[in-house]
Amino acid sequence: MRHSNDPITLSLFDLLKAGPGPSSxxxxxxxxxxxxxxxxxxxxxxxxxxxxxxxxxxxxxxxxxxxxxxxxxxxxxxxxxxxxxxxxxxxxxxxxxxxxxxxxxxxxxxxxxxxxxxxxxxxxxxxxxxxxxxxxxxxxxxxxxxxxxxxxxxxxxxxxxxxxxxxxxxxxxxxxxxxxxxxxxxxxxxxxxxxxxGGFIRWKGMKREKQRRPPHPYADMKAFKARCAESGLGLDELLIENETALTGERPEDIVAKLDKMLAIMRDTVLRGCSAAGTLPGSIGLRRKAAVLHERARSLAPFDRALCLFNAYAYAAAEENAAGGLIVTAPTCGASGVVPAVLMFMEEQLGLDLKARRRGLAAAALIGFIAKHNAGIAGAEVGCQGEIGVASAMAAAMLAHARGFSVQVVENAAEIALEHHLGLTCDPVGGYVQIPCIERNAVGAITAYNAALIACNENPVSHKVSYDEVLRAMAEIGRDMNAKYKETAAGGLAVCLVEC
Ligand code: SF4
The missing domain is CATH 3.30.1330.90 (D-3-phosphoglycerate dehydrogenase; domain 3)
Structure with missing residues (x-):
């Protein structure tokens, strides 16, 4: 948990990493x-x-x-x-x-x-x-x-x-x-x-690499909006220019890598929607995604949409729990939220690849700023940094994919994160299953609702900024007892055993 005025120099693919679940x-x-x-x-x-x-x-x-x-x-x-x-x-x-x-x-x-x-x-x-x-x-x-x-x-x-x-x-x-x-x-x-x-590692004695400086430096959301206004670039255009300067890769290669991440997330959801059986570990938790996906067909339109949303999130989160290939967004434990919203955007809202790619860039921006200014690890700030940030990323993704302004994107992310503040990390038995899998579904639907509110309110009337909600998350994370930070020593992890 820190706030540095140094510019963010992470690559999009430091944050969005493919790898095996269940925990980044x-x-x-x-x-x-x-x-x-x-x-x-x-x-x-x-x-x-x-x-x-x-x-x-x-x-x-x-x-x-x-x-x-x-x-x-x-x-x-x-x-x-x-x-x-x-x-x-x-x-x-x-x-x-x-x-x-x-x-x-x-x-x-x-x-x-x-x-x-x-x-x-x-x-x-x-x-x-x-x-x-x-x-x-x-x-x-x-x-x-x-x-x-x-x-x-x-x-x-x-x-x-x-x-x-x-x-x-x-x-x-x-x-x-x-x-x-x-x-x-x-x-x-x-x-x-x-x-x-988020899958990041450091080691004792690690020296800071001399980083290339991004052409549009920012350390928080306020600075990012200022860079957009100065440059006249859109959110995803600015991120691609920074990525090109930081990594030396060509824009078309960066776009291809974003598309690869989208494809992996889609595959994860599809695998999870057709898998059955019991997840690894002593809990004996049965997979539910396929059942939810099947039952959604027979429901009335509104329930059907929500049930599909749940199925997509369960599918990716269950694949993560089973050790399948996922994309950290921002972490493994929360890796069902962004794919669920992406699948919904594609299958239910008909948003094309270009829109989803733009959206994924916005999701990464929100994750970058959270990591830089507060934290994204359950062991550091509790689940508010995992599911909370994932929900904020997904809300921003949807708003940007639908063509809304950077201010609306920020508001969507802020709303989604605000209502996850204080969320503890208390996985039962130390498995990324209870409450994690359900929590991905709840986080995905919260993201959708946050984007819905942000896209339909007057953006300038929004009172809390994303930077402010991150400051609150960092403070809460600092005060949170260690037993609620991925140690399985408190909260639901203990109560479920006692019940
Ligand atoms: S409860 Fe802990 S392990 Fe589970 S998703 Fe949240 S932060 Fe990750």
Whole structure:
């Protein structure tokens, strides 16, 4: 949660990323960290590679608290095999969860290091690292987990949060566990990663890259509107000019990438609308999208429209919960909202590809400004930053696709977010299922209603700006108790178990 006057320099495709569900911070981010580590390890000096014998991943904070429900372990392991999130097939994550599968970290100048769920250690939920979602990946000179002799106490137990090895002492020598002296060898190379939400990662010691400066700099909505007025450019035209300058890509390539994201989101909804069965995890939650989609046919027009809206959102959110390919918008947990509104725009409102593409650019703008000035991760600001921002993005998308002014786009986003303020992140069992899936449907319909209000009110009579509602969200997020920030330690997550 911060406000920086530095201009926003994110790429559209930093925010709109394709990857496997169910969580951008707990799945896509850790997978990206694993893939980054794999690249660095493969480039280590030959003698270090030759000495390597094992690998340990330590998950801390919310990654430890809800990592199992979110598939964090398989995601890191999948990344360590060298697979990037947008190339990940669900079968890789299934194999990465299987201790018998043959998966390896490839070291060209050394041995291939075996990987699996046994590589993962679930560490303390409370820790002193600068970001809640921290993971530490260590290349060791001995196999991991260590082979125990009969007299050893079980110092390591993946999944048992009560028995942990302490952190390295900073010298590279791993300290002995307090309750058993099990030698896991020396750390040859390690990286401390932070999964900061929306699939973004940072690492300890990361230097700020020298960014190209966008031709139309803005750090908030007020500045963005000023840049539009000065340049005479429309919202999406300005974003494409900035994207071209920041990435060096040609406008036609950027348009093609936006269309690819639209196509992936459409596919996600279609897959979800035809899938049946039970979602992974211990809740035993049955998929509902196909039933809603089928029943919508027999309903009266108004109910039919709402039921289809729900079906589309459920479809994408259920695909996310099942580990399917989704697009973060802005996160995995909230990845059903924008696709649901997009599908509604296409199938029910007849808005063409060009309009939907323009709309998607507006959605990204709203997500950029939220990330820059408040936060988009449940672990940082609660669900207001995920479903709330997704709803704001979708409302802006619809307003812009229908040709309304930037002021109306802003108002639509503001209305949608305003009514999600204070929303906690309390996933039952740590799975991105309850309340997440239903919440995507509610967020999508709120987005539609917010756009409807904004497009039919006098835009200049609107009192609250998007920048102001983001300031409120940041403050609420700061004050929100940690148990309501993706730890599954409070709210619905606890009450449902007690009921
Ligand atoms: S409750 Fe909201 S923020 Fe938390 S995991 Fe679910 S969708 Fe994400």
């Amino acid at each position: 911070s707990h799945t896509i981010g850790p997978m990206a960290a694993g893939a980054d580590f794999a690249g660095r390890a493969a480039a280590l000096a030959p003698d270090i590679q030759a000495a390597a014998g094992g690998l340990r991943v330590r998950l801390l904070g919310s990654l430890s608290a809800t990592g199992k429900g979110h598939g964090t372990g398989p995601a890191v392991v999948g990344g360590l095999t060298g697979c990037a999130p947008d190339a990940c097939a669900p079968s890789l994550l299934r194999r990465a969860a299987d201790p018998r599968a043959s998966l390896f970290l490839t070291l060209p100048k050394g041995r291939n290091i075996p990987l699996g769920p046994q590589s993962i250690e679930y560490g303390p939920v409370r820790h002193k690292h600068p970001f809640n979602n921290t993971l530490i990946i260590e290349l060791l000179d001995a196999p991991y987990p260590p082979v125990r002799t009969g007299s050893d106490s079980p110092a390591y137990d993946a999944g048992d949060k009560g028995r942990r090895l302490p952190p390295p002492d900073g010298t590279g020598q791993v300290q002995a566990c307090t309750d058993a002296a099990v030698d896991i060898g020396n750390v040859l190379f390690s990286m401390e990663y932070y999964s900061t939400g």
